[in-house]
Amino acid sequence: MARAQTPASRSKAAASRAKPSVAAGVGDGGELHQSASAPDQRITTNHGVPISDNQNSLKAGRRGPSLLEDFVLREKIQHFDHERIPERIVHARGNAAHGVFELTESLAGFSRAKVLTEVGEQTEVFVRFSTVAGGAGSVDTPRDVRGFAVKFYTKEGNWDLVGNNIPVFFIQDAIKFPDLVHAVKMEADRGYPQAASAHDTFWDFIGLMPESTHMVMWQMSDRTIPRSYRMVEGFGVNTFRLLNDDDEAVFVKFHWRPRLGTQSTCWDEAVKIAGADADYLRRDLYDAIDKGDFPEWDFAVQILTQEEADALPFDILDATKLIPEELHPLRVIGKLTLNRNPDNFFAETEQVAFLPTNMPPGIDVSEDPLLQGRLFSYQDTQLSRLGTVNFHQIPINQAKGCPFQNFQRDGQMQMAVPRGRANYEPNSLAEAGEDGGPREDPVGGFRSFQAPVEQAKVRLRAETFADHFSQARMFFRSQTEIEQAHLVGALVFELSKVTLEHVRLRVLANLRNVDETLASRVADGLGMALPAASAPASKPFDMEESPALRIVGKYPDTLKGRLIGILVTDGADGAVVASVRTSSEAAGAQVQIIAPKIGGVTLRDGSKLKADRQLQGAPSVLFDAVALVLSDAGCELLLGEGAAVDFVKDAFGHLKAIGHNPAAQRLLDKAGVEPDPGVIALGKSSKGFCAAAATRQWNRESKVRILA
Numbered sequence: 001m002a003r004a005q006t007p008a009s010r011s012k013a014a015a016s017r018a019k020p021s022v023a024a025g026v027g028d029g030g031e032l033h034q035s036a037s038a039p040d041q042r043i044t045t046n047h048g049v050p051i052s053d054n055q056n057s058l059k060a061g062r063r064g065p066s067l068l069e070d071f072v073l074r075e076k077i078q079h080f081d082h083e084r085i086p087e088r089i090v091h092a093r094g095n096a097a098h099g100v101f102e103l104t105e106s107l108a109g110f111s112r113a114k115v116l117t118e119v120g121e122q123t124e125v126f127v128r129f130s131t132v133a134g135g136a137g138s139v140d141t142p143r144d145v146r147g148f149a150v151k152f153y154t155k156e157g158n159w160d161l162v163g164n165n166i167p168v169f170f171i172q173d174a175i176k177f178p179d180l181v182h183a184v185k186m187e188a189d190r191g192y193p194q195a196a197s198a199h200d201t202f203w204d205f206i207g208l209m210p211e212s213t214h215m216v217m218w219q220m221s222d223r224t225i226p227r228s229y230r231m232v233e234g235f236g237v238n239t240f241r242l243l244n245d246d247d248e249a250v251f252v253k254f255h256w257r258p259r260l261g262t263q264s265t266c267w268d269e270a271v272k273i274a275g276a277d278a279d280y281l282r283r284d285l286y287d288a289i290d291k292g293d294f295p296e297w298d299f300a301v302q303i304l305t306q307e308e309a310d311a312l313p314f315d316i317l318d319a320t321k322l323i324p325e326e327l328h329p330l331r332v333i334g335k336l337t338l339n340r341n342p343d344n345f346f347a348e349t350e351q352v353a354f355l356p357t358n359m360p361p362g363i364d365v366s367e368d369p370l371l372q373g374r375l376f377s378y379q380d381t382q383l384s385r386l387g388t389v390n391f392h393q394i395p396i397n398q399a400k401g402c403p404f405q406n407f408q409r410d411g412q413m414q415m416a417v418p419r420g421r422a423n424y425e426p427n428s429l430a431e432a433g434e435d436g437g438p439r440e441d442p443v444g445g446f447r448s449f450q451a452p453v454e455q456a457k458v459r460l461r462a463e464t465f466a467d468h469f470s471q472a473r474m475f476f477r478s479q480t481e482i483e484q485a486h487l488v489g490a491l492v493f494e495l496s497k498v499t500l501e502h503v504r505l506r507v508l509a510n511l512r513n514v515d516e517t518l519a520s521r522v523a524d525g526l527g528m529a530l531p532a533a534s535a536p537a538s539k540p541f542d543m544e545e546s547p548a549l550r551i552v553g554k555y556p557d558t559l560k561g562r563l564i565g566i567l568v569t570d571g572a573d574g575a576v577v578a579s580v581r582t583s584s585e586a587a588g589a590q591v592q593i594i595a596p597k598i599g600g601v602t603l604r605d606g607s608k609l610k611a612d613r614q615l616q617g618a619p620s621v622l623f624d625a626v627a628l629v630l631s632d633a634g635c636e637l638l639l640g641e642g643a644a645v646d647f648v649k650d651a652f653g654h655l656k657a658i659g660h661n662p663a664a665q666r667l668l669d670k671a672g673v674e675p676d677p678g679v680i681a682l683g684k685s686s687k688g689f690c691a692a693a694a695t696r697q698w699n700r701e702s703k704v705r706i707l708a
């Protein structure tokens with residue numbers, strides 16, 4: 001057994017196993033093993049999921065082929081295969097935090113998983129956010145999809161919900177994943193660009209894979225340049241199943257909704273943040289948790305019966321499609337709070353190993369061909385990444401809510417010290433008073449949904465997967481004008497970096513199937529003539545717009561979670577600084593003082609004010625709103641400092657609220673700031689500034705850049 005036991009608990013366990021449940025027979029299809037095993041006696045996977053049948057692999061029918069999704073079999077065999085073959089590779093960029101998940105509404109009747117049915121239960125979690133394309137040393141803010149991977153340490157084994165901040169994916173079948181990743185990562189001959197999709201090979205692949213079009217709409221939206229990991233949505237992406245006590249199934253989609261709302265940066269801002277602070281997002285998350293400002297998400301599900309799924313105009317197994325909330329509303333069933341930073345980045349954040357195959361009894365997979373491939377890939381990746389089949393023994397990966405115990409043995413970096421002779425099953429050692437080890441649990445163990453699969457084995461895509469454009473169209477048309485302009489701008493930016501003209505043309509030809517205005521705006525931005533539309537595999541149709549897919553207008557106007565920067569100079573009025581600070585903090589913001597020198601400034605009344613940041617290292621891109629509290633002499637000095645002019649110019653260009661005292665006017669003028677509702681004169685009260693700082697000044701945008 002993998003778990004250490006005290007001598008007392010060992011003898012108790014051995015005694016209670018005197019009559020092993022396997023005595024009934026083996027190799028009979030499992031039907032004879034009908035009695036339940038006590039939780040501390042049952043055999044589990046390495047992640048603590050109880051096993052219902054340790055005799056038979058999962059097959060398509062009694063005499064049919066074994067199924068790839070049999071994670072119990074694969075975990076066991078792979079553990080055995082790799083017992084003496086360790087290997088390590090590098091890992092991608094991400095950061096993580098510990099937290100807790102609390103269930104607020106039970107899904108009893110739909111699922112037998114305790115984590116989804118025991119209301120009020122607090123389940124420990126570890127959540128890792130990541131970029132996808134860049135290496136471990138790349139920056140935090142490229143335009144990229146973000147990973148949102150959650151490990152729930154449930155009482156019935158670990159549940160890993162390994163999702164993204166976008167609800168759909170580029171491809172429909174796992175067999176295309178290596179091609180997609182090769183195409184987006186740095187080009188093979190030259191080794192660049194790092195962490196950027198704006199290059200030939202990515203768009204070459206996209207143009208040739210119309211099924212990626214919906215995802216590309218999301219990727220080109222502001223969601224891929226998030227303001228903070230505290231402000232990203234999360235999605236399970238693939239369709240899963242819930243199984244109740246009677247093994248009846250429904251389909252389920254999982255969603256995380258940030259309580260701070262989904263918020264993004266401007267593209268120019270994201271580019272500049274990359275230079276100002278390569279660790280922007282990881283620092284933001286760490287600082288917020290460190291200060292006790294714990295990020296929270298609502299956890300929601302969309303549940304569909306087979307009939308409801310059949311009634312959809314697209315296939316629920318196709319990961320390039322979402323289910324509009326307006327059709328099937330989200331049901332909030334729990335809350336996630338991140339409340340503790342890791343103690344050690346390597347031991348926890350780097351070594352955490354997520355596996356979509358980690359599911360407690362009551363949650364199951366669907367036949368989504370992307371998910372089916374994922375069921376194999378992650379375990380395999382961890383073996384080479386962490387170098388040992390015993391990666392489940394690394395503390396961050398261990399099942400914490402329950403024991404894990406089985407007969408898998410040895411291997412590189414074995415940390416457990418199993419006792420006794422029982423390293424095989426069935427055994428009858430208990431009859432001789434020895435510890436015979438754990439037993440399978442047909443009642444409480446993991447059981448797969450008995451989906452009928454008797455069909456010819458084929459390498460074919462389902463016809464119901466053929467529509468590649470209708471949801472892309474729905475996404476584009478559901479966006480606000482501002483968001484549409486950003487999306488078009490992003491496409492123009494990316495395609496302008498593509499050197500192969502035929503690739504640009506092919507993408508434009510596909511875009512015509514999404515929306516003619518979109519295609520002509522992009523063509524116009526590129527200065528190219530529109531090519532003929534590509535021939536779609538299935539004619540796109542118009543779906544109802546889904547306002548739920550917007551960001552702008554959806555997130556709450558609030559100072560909560562925001563960072564305000566106050567730029568001060570010697571001779572500044574301390575009362576104004578105090579007013580901005582007090583009001584902002586009272587409304588939930590964090591405040592930092594920025595000064596020309598890190599030692600701080602001497603205020604007008606002769607008192608000293610410490611600085612948190614020095615101006616040249618604290619450009620305004622790092623703040624959500626800024627206030628300028630200067631003296632006349634201080635302003636004079638800053639007029640000759642490029643960093644000060646850029647500070648103001650960028651704050652204006654990135655649609656941020658700018659509070660200022662009268663002495664700062666000359667700096668505003670030099671930076672080209674024009675009066676608007678987001679440029680606020682600071683007086684005795686900072687109310688107006690705080691109200692403007694609670695959001696972005698979207699109406700300013702057309703004044704500061706030409707929108708595509």
Ligand code: HDE
Pocket residue numbers: 094128129130146147148149162163164169173174175177235236237238319352353354370371373374377378379381382
């Ligand atoms: Fe992953 N993915 N993926 N992926 N994925 C990995 O596993 C893979 C996909 C996602 O913070 C790898 O441990 C295949 C969709 C996240 O540690 C690897 C396919 C979604 C993370 C792997 C997909 C994801 C990964 C690399 C297509 C959203 C980071 C390192 C069939 C639902 C987890 C690792 C972390 C990581 C394979 C597609 C999310 C290679 C084969 C769709 C958040 O195993």
